[in-house]
Amino acid sequence: MRAIQPIQRHVDIRFLALLVLCSLLPSCRTQAPPVERFPGYPIGYVERGTASWYGPGFDGNKTANGERYDMHKLTAAHRTLPLGSVAVVRSLTSNRQVTVRINDRGPFAKGRVLDLSLAGAQAIGMIGNGTDQIELRVVNYVERTEGMGVLRIQVGAFADLQNARGLFDRLKSQYPGGRITQVDLPEGRRYRVQVGQFVTESQAQAASAYLDSHYNVESFIMRDDG
DSSP states (O other): OTTHHHHHHHHHHHHHHHHHHHHHSTTTOOOOOOSSSOSSOOTTOEEEEEEEEOOTTTTTOBOTTSOBOOTTSSEEEOSSSOTTEEEEEEETTTOOEEEEEEEEOOOOSTTEEEEEOHHHHHHHTOTTTSEEEEEEEEEEEOOOTTOOOOEEEEEEEESSHHHHHHHHHHHTTTSOSOEEEEEEETTEEEEEEEEEEESSHHHHHHHHHHHHHHHOOOOEEEEOOO
16 A cells, blocks of 8 residues: 555646646636626627628618718627627638627617628628528627616517507506617618616516516617617
8 A cells, every 4th residue: 555655646646737737728618607798898708699680771870889880891780798899700500700890789689699790791601591690709899988888678669659658658667767769770760669777687687588478578688878
C-alpha cells in the first residue's frame, strides 16, 4: 500500500491540473443561461428560432433608433435586444452567416425571433423561402445614452382604433403604463395595443402567458425604446 500511495497522489495532482486547465479553455466550459436575458451587456446572448425579412414596403421608413431603414444595409429588427447590439446570424439550413446591427423593432408576428434586412437575408440565402431557421449570437453592443427601455406586452394590432381602445380599456387597470401606438404599414394603418411596464423578461413572460390563456390573444414582448 505504501508503494501505491505516491502514485495515487501523482495521478490526483495531474487530474486536478487537467481540470483547472480545462476550466480555462472556452471549448471546455459550459455556460448556463442567465436568469434574465439583459441584466446589462447582452454580449454572448444566443437565441434560435424562425427569422423573416422585410424590404421594399418599409424602405425609407424610420426605424426604432431614429435611422431611416435601408434594406441594402446589414441591419435587423428584434423585439427585445438593446438597440445597438451587433449579432452574428447563422442559417441552420445553409450554415451561411452574416453580421448585422439591431436598429429596429420586430418581427410583429408570433413565433418569429428576427426580421433581417433584404441584404441580410440575401447573405444567408433566405430570400426565396421568406423565412429560415437561424441562430443569432450577440458579439458586440454599443450602448445608447438613453439606455434600455422597459418591456411591454403587445396584445393586438387593429385596423380600427375603437377596437384597439376597447381591448386597451379592458387591460389598463390590471397592467398600467401601457399605450396604443399608430403605425402605417404597406397594408394600411394599424393600432398596436401594448400593456404594462416590466423590468425583467421573466416578469413579462409570466404576464404574457396569463394574457394568452385568459384573454384569447397571441401576445409577445416588446422593448419600449421611448
